Amino acid sequence: MVQLLSPEGEYGVPKEWAEYGKYIDRLTEADFLKFYRDMARMRRFDREAEALQRQGQLGLWVPAIGQEAAQIGSGYGVGHNDHIFPSYREHGVAITHGIDLMSILKMLRGVNHGGWDPVETRFHLYAIVLGSQVLHATGYAMGVKMDGKVGNGDLENDLAVISYFGDGATAEGDVSESFLFAAINNSPLVFFCQNNQWAISSSVASQTKVPLFQRGEGFGVPGIRIDGNDVLASYAATAKHMDDAREGAGPYMIEALTYRIGAHTTSDDPTKYRDSAEVEYWKARDPLIRFETFLRRQGIGQDFFDEVAEAGEKLSTEIREATFALPQPPTENMFKYVYSEPHPLIDEQLDWLKRYEAGFGEAGHA
Amino acid sequence: MSNFVELSIAKAINAGLRKAMQEDEKVILFGEDVAQLGGVFRVTEGIHAEFGDSRIFNSPIAESGIVGTAIGLAMRGYRPVAEIQFDGFIFPAFNQITTQLAKMQNRSEGFTPMPVVIRVPYGGGIGAVEHHSESPEAYFAHTAGLRVITPSNPNDAYWMIQQAIKSNDPVMFFEPKKRYWQKGPVNLDEPPMGPHQARVLQEGAQVTIATYGPMTAVALQAAEIAASEGTSIEVIDLRSLSPIDFDTIINSVKKTGRLIVASEASTFVSISSEIAARVAEKAFYHLEAPVLRVGGFDVPYPAAKLEEVFLPDADRILEAVDRVLSY
Ligand SMILES: Cc1ncc(C[n+]2csc(CCOP(=O)(O)OP(=O)(O)O)c2C)c(N)n1
Ligand SMILES: [Mg+2]
Numbered sequence: 221m222v223q224l225l226s227p228e229g230e231y232g233v234p235k236e237w238a239e240y241g242k243y244i245d246r247l248t249e250a251d252f253l254k255f256y257r258d259m260a261r262m263r264r265f266d267r268e269a270e271a272l273q274r275q276g277q278l279g280l281w282v283p284a285i286g287q288e289a290a291q292i293g294s295g296y297g298v299g300h301n302d303h304i305f306p307s308y309r310e311h312g313v314a315i316t317h318g319i320d321l322m323s324i325l326k327m328l329r330g331v332n333h334g335g336w337d338p339v340e341t342r343f344h345l346y347a348i349v350l351g352s353q354v355l356h357a358t359g360y361a362m363g364v365k366m367d368g369k370v371g372n373g374d375l376e377n378d379l380a381v382i383s384y385f386g387d388g389a390t391a392e393g394d395v396s397e398s399f400l401f402a403a404i405n406n407s408p409l410v411f412f413c414q415n416n417q418w419a420i421s422s423s424v425a426s427q428t429k430v431p432l433f434q435r436g437e438g439f440g441v442p443g444i445r446i447d448g449n450d451v452l453a454s455y456a457a458t459a460k461h462m463d464d465a466r467e468g469a470g471p472y473m474i475e476a477l478t479y480r481i482g483a484h485t486t487s488d489d490p491t492k493y494r495d496s497a498e499v500e501y502w503k504a505r506d507p508l509i510r511f512e513t514f515l516r517r518q519g520i521g522q523d524f525f526d527e528v529a530e531a532g533e534k535l536s537t538e539i540r541e542a543t544f545a546l547p548q549p550p551t552e553n554m555f556k557y558v559y560s561e562p563h564p565l566i567d568e569q570l571d572w573l574k575r576y577e578a579g580f581g582e583a584g585h586a
Numbered sequence: 587m588s589n590f591v592e593l594s595i596a597k598a599i600n601a602g603l604r605k606a607m608q609e610d611e612k613v614i615l616f617g618e619d620v621a622q623l624g625g626v627f628r629v630t631e632g633i634h635a636e637f638g639d640s641r642i643f644n645s646p647i648a649e650s651g652i653v654g655t656a657i658g659l660a661m662r663g664y665r666p667v668a669e670i671q672f673d674g675f676i677f678p679a680f681n682q683i684t685t686q687l688a689k690m691q692n693r694s695e696g697f698t699p700m701p702v703v704i705r706v707p708y709g710g711g712i713g714a715v716e717h718h719s720e721s722p723e724a725y726f727a728h729t730a731g732l733r734v735i736t737p738s739n740p741n742d743a744y745w746m747i748q749q750a751i752k753s754n755d756p757v758m759f760f761e762p763k764k765r766y767w768q769k770g771p772v773n774l775d776e777p778p779m780g781p782h783q784a785r786v787l788q789e790g791a792q793v794t795i796a797t798y799g800p801m802t803a804v805a806l807q808a809a810e811i812a813a814s815e816g817t818s819i820e821v822i823d824l825r826s827l828s829p830i831d832f833d834t835i836i837n838s839v840k841k842t843g844r845l846i847v848a849s850e851a852s853t854f855v856s857i858s859s860e861i862a863a864r865v866a867e868k869a870f871y872h873l874e875a876p877v878l879r880v881g882g883f884d885v886p887y888p889a890a891k892l893e894e895v896f897l898p899d900a901d902r903i904l905e906a907v908d909r910v911l912s913y
Contacts, residue, residue: 279713279890308715330890333716348717349675350647391646392678421623422644493622551895554888565854569883573895576905 223447227505229513240456255451257528259288259508262312264532273486277543279330284309286481289507290414290448297458301379305357308346310384317343322542331549351392357383358398361407370408371468380408380465388419402471403440410461411473416480421493433475441471448476449507589774596629596766598740602747615642617669627766649679656702657686665701673708674717687756688731699754707763709800709850713890720887721851726758727828734828735781736760738802740770749781762800784831790820793907794838797848798824805848808903827857836869843874844910848903853881875913878906
């Protein structure tokens with residue numbers, strides 16, 4: 221397992237992982253601070269969103285607490301041209317690519333089904349049907365290669381693709397098919413599996429006999445396991461394998477071993493199926509604390525952490541106010557985007573609905 | 587002597603499953619999160635504790651695998667009851683259901699019965715994210731070889747799940763998830779009727795509303811409002827979507843002369859369309875007005891904030907009542 225930062229916050233690069241270490245050598249203190257800031261931002265966002273859900277402001281929340289290192293590290297390993305195909309829990313990856321967090325809250329409030337621009341943001345829509353996005357990422361990567369945007373040594377124009385998915389999703393046929401398509405096409409694609417050890421109530425042990433990072437091997441996709449609670453390992457592994465993919469090395473799988481500290485969603489009750497001792501064990505391995513310890517050892521002072529805490533307060537207030545201010549979506553939205561050209565059936569239904577709603581006050585029944 | 591208990595639909599299905607498992611050791615349950623957790627809606631809660639790993643287990647998260655292995659288990663003499671976690675996640679299994687499960691008996695000229703039940707929580711109104719509120723029943727009713735049933739109350743839920751398990755044909759068992767916690771009396775001694783019979787829930791003289799599953803309660807509410815305004819409505823709970831009990835519908839139409847079919851599902855190429863066509867064919871001279879369909883719009887199920895606009899309510903049904911009465 222690739223680990224560059226021990227659970228005690230000690231940095232060290234074993235010889236066998238030297239190629240990953242090089243990526244850390246290139247980072248500046250500013251980069252480290254950015255990583256920490258965004259991990260803290262992600263956690264704060266998560267806690268606030270959960271509170272908003274409890275207050276009825278969101279229909280559902282999907283917490284990612286515990287997965288900050290996996291997501292922020294990996295997100296920053298993805299280049300400025302690359303395309304990202306997330307599942308539904310990648311709020312941290314979204315943060316690293318400047319996605320307006322309100323678009324995520326809008327979706328979970330039930331205002332729309334996503335609605336952000338995946339071309340401009342390079343961050344594709346959240347995928348709820350497990351594994352579906354992995355095939356899309358594979359096809360996208362095939363297209364990138366067909367366009368000749370791989371292996372030119374041109375960092376401005378070459379690109380690679382990354383897909384995020386969970387341990388549970390690896391069971392879906394779509395994921396196995398993705399491995400095969402990506403392998404035979406030598407696609408510029410990184411499969412990033414966040415093994416948070418649970419798929420709702422199914423433990424990872426009940427979902428696979430062979431470590432997940434080996435899942436792609438038989439299809440021709442090599443893989444590696446990293447410590448998903450080590451932000452530096454997650455950054456270095458993603459950056460390296462995205463570079464390799466961009467340069468034409470073909471697909472690769474990264475399994476980030478982490479832990480889902482929270483419930484599956486706000487509708488879930490994990491006390492029904494897992495021990496609190498296990499949760500406590502992982503809480504003690506909190507990725508934020510690990511990185512904070514490292515930063516303090518590097519001489520980062522309290523001022524910085526105070527500043528981060530303050531930014532957290534500000535973020536909370538902002539998203540709170542913005543969520544309360546989200547308007548009810550207009551009825552037309554349901555019809556507006558179904559087809560790209562007018563369609564007589566739904567045009568007729570929208571027309572009927574408008575008349576029905578308009579007449580409802582006076583002419584409507586009861 | 588009847589032995590009545592008060593149960594919710596979810597608890598009634600749970601009780602029906604246990605009864606079927608006690609009666610026949612070949613009945614096995616599987617699906618995503620059905621064991622220790624009892625399913626995300628707790629429909630199978632406590633069954634693992636009572637029957638253990640050999641009778642109920644969590645499947646890998648692979649719907650095609652769930653249905654495909656159910657087929658193999660049925661070939662081996664088991665009576666699998668597979669749960670699909672939500673309506674919108676049945677589609678990875680669509681191939682196995684439509685090309686294999688539905689056709690195996692026909693392909694083998696009767697040598698391979700398929701006593702498989704697929705339980706599907708369906709329908710909307712729960713404020714969920716995408717893929718958790720759909721009504722895909724028409725796809726399955728359209729597929730020859732499948733039986734499709736849906737209870738709307740606890741007594742039917744208790745009995746229909748057992749009848750489904752006893753069937754040697756594959757049964758798609760659609761559970762109205764929004765109504766899971768709706769309570770009602772369950773007669774533990776006597777099944778109400780066969781699983782493919784429709785039931786007249788309320789007699790009336792002027793308009794028939796045929797409906798099923800989660801919309802049944804809405805139709806009854808509409809009928810009550812109409813009654814207070816002097817309109818007499820007959821409400822039919824279809825219970826079975828394949829086959830459909832056309833006799834009960836046509837007998838009602840002969841009396842009322844007007845028919846509305848209500849569903850959460852969108853109306854284009856739907857259960858409602860089929861009923862409208864059949865009634866036009868078989869009861870044309872009894873009709874005082876065209877058959878109207880009230881259903882969801884022909885758009886993807888919308889985000890939660892718009893679902894109240896999408897789903898027909900009593901007022902939408904009453905608007906149709908006004909229209910059929912004005913012919
Ligand atoms: C095709 C499909 N089947 C079932 C579900 C229901 N479901 C949602 S999340 C989930 C568990 C996924 O676990 P994992 O892939 O490990 O991701 P995590 O939630 O842990 O991030 C399930 C079964 C779904 N969304 N899609
Ligand atoms: Mg997981």
